[in-house]
Amino acid sequence: MSTFVSIPGDLQARYSRTAEGRAWLSGLPGLINASLERWRLSVDLEPGGQPWNGHGGIVIPVLYNGARSVLKIAFPHEEALVERHALALWGGTGAVRMLDADAASCAMLLERLDAVSWLQGAPMDEARDVWGSLVKELSIEPDERPEWKEFEHIAARAERWSDELPADWEHLGQPFPRWLLEAALEVCQTRGAVGRRAGRDVLVHCDLHFMNILPHLNGARAAGRRAYVAIDPQPKIGEAEFAVAPILWNRIRDLSTTAPEVALLERCADFSRAAGLDGEAAREWSLVREVENALWYARKPRHEGDLARSLWVASTLAGRPLDGLPAAHDLPEPGLAASS
Secondary structure (H helix, E strand, O other): OOOOOOOOHHHHHHHOOOHHHHHHHHHHHHHHHHHHHHOOEEEOOOOOOOOEEOOOEEEEEEEEOOEEEEEEEEOOOHHHHHHHHHHHHHOOOOEOOEEEEEOOOOEEEEEOEOOOOOHHHOOHHHHHHHHHHHHHHHOOOOOOOHHHHHOOEHHHHHHHHHHHHHHHHHHOOOOOOHHHHHHHHHHHHHHHHHHHHOOOOEEEEOOOOHHHEEEEOOOOEEOOEEOEEEOOOOEEEEOHHHHOHHHHHOOHHHOOOOOHHHHHHHHHHHHHHHOOOOHHHHHHHHHHHHHHHHHHHHOOOOOHHHHHHHHHHHHHHOOOOOOOOOOHHHOOOOOOOOOO
């Protein structure tokens, strides 16, 4: 017997823009019902309630053997295809616990977390300490388990960026000054080589921002605080400092209004210190990641606000904030700049 689960409107709007996305949306009800049947799940939504969703998939509250869990089905993009491997390696330490997965449908059965109490609204000192503790937990070293073979190395990504970033910059009409591009390329050439020689590669959660950190439902506490775990990892292998960037391009409006550029650099140093990371390496990786983001946004209509934010963060990290950008506190949060 099939179960009807409504698809959130913003997910429909996002994936209706391409033939591939429309094909996935049309098959999504069938994927949901197949997963419900496979794991003998019952949907745990209030009448008329909507499931949750992120940028890349749908998350449905379910009951699994009577336990509150969630069914996540992702659009089969690059990060989603390897997410289950990272969650398997972490085994519920520092990250949401995966109960089962089906590779063919990009579906996962996960423990349920408190979806309304993410770290986005926590005081920054608490957010820093929680984030730092999670990075330490998540930074596990490679072993003999086969899942490790599924991840790209961060240094390899940096090597590709050395060729791709200047080509994209030229193709897009040089959307920002050349010196900022060259600052990013220098990071690719130096940190990429260092990353290849690093004595301690770890598994890196590459999207560890405030909204991807949720507390457990049961109110478990650690060191007097609620116990949080990470979701949506976008995993890679390499230097843990690569994980710092999303903390810098989110919650910009929480920075000091009098000297936001100084405050951004202080945040980079503070979060790095809390996680036991090299603050200079974190600054460098964050710079190149934001330059890459800026080039991505420069391709997209109606993403001028996102482009401005990425350029403000990248140039600030480079020590030479660009003129002509909106004030820091007028920059949009990620995901809120584009109208469609």
